[in-house]
Amino acid sequence: MTRSPINLDNVYENNLGTFKKISDTVLPVSYPEKFFSDQFSTDAKQKELYFSKLAYFGEVAVGGVRAKLIANKSKGVKAAGVYIEILVVLEPYRSKGIGSKLLEYVIDECKNHFQHQIFVHVATNNSEGLKWYETKGFVKQEELKDYYKDTRGSPDAVVLCLTM
Numbered sequence: 001m002t003r004s005p006i007n008l009d010n011v012y013e014n015n016l017g018t019f020k021k022i023s024d025t026v027l028p029v030s031y032p033e034k035f036f037s038d039q040f041s042t043d044a045k046q047k048e049l050y051f052s053k054l055a056y057f058g059e060v061a062v063g064g065v066r067a068k069l070i071a072n073k074s075k076g077v078k079a080a081g082v083y084i085e086i087l088v089v090l091e092p093y094r095s096k097g098i099g100s101k102l103l104e105y106v107i108d109e110c111k112n113h114f115q116h117q118i119f120v121h122v123a124t125n126n127s128e129g130l131k132w133y134e135t136k137g138f139v140k141q142e143e144l145k146d147y148y149k150d151t152r153g154s155p156d157a158v159v160l161c162l163t164m
């Protein structure tokens, strides 16, 4: 039996820099270091539940995902569910099933936490990203004007949702 060269591993404080580098390389928006390190915050007020993984092709980190659980709060602004904040694969490693594997991990966590919806924001000019999510069953919900700040891409975003 041949072993797949694609594996997911946890994000730790000591490989956060790798995750940020992959994200900066792929996305037109550069998230600050604090955005990544918030996942390890010990501040009780910032205690969110994140799902994150790095994807490896052999020994090389080539992609990653970070999603966040929005619990069912009666006065919450956002709908309850899991929000994909980052899901990226370096260009030379695309179309090998790595993005799908990262998404499957988020879907599993969504089910583990009894959630029924996964949300993601995609820039309106990212037609490949939009198509990819749509082939995975995500449905466009609304368009948000000027959602992204300091971006090299479109500032407008489409919200997509996968219902399970």
Ligand SMILES: CC(C)(COP(=O)(O)OP(=O)(O)OC[C@H]1O[C@@H](n2cnc3c(N)ncnc32)[C@H](O)[C@@H]1OP(=O)(O)O)[C@@H](O)C(=O)NCCC(=O)NCCS
Binding pocket: 026, 027, 085, 086, 087, 088, 089, 090, 093, 094, 095, 096, 097, 098, 099, 100, 101, 120, 121, 122, 123, 126, 128, 129, 130, 132, 135, 136
């Ligand atoms: C969107 C993105 C994450 C997809 O990653 P990916 O690793 O190329 O995704 P996959 O390989 O799983 O799927 C891409 C397509 O490759 C093909 N594919 C999947 N597995 C494959 C394999 N083992 N061998 C060959 N082709 C394969 C399929 O056609 C697949 O399409 P499908 O979803 O209809 O099955 C990646 O293109 C990316 O990082 N884009 C830039 C960032 C972005 O746009 N993110 C979205 C906003 S957050």
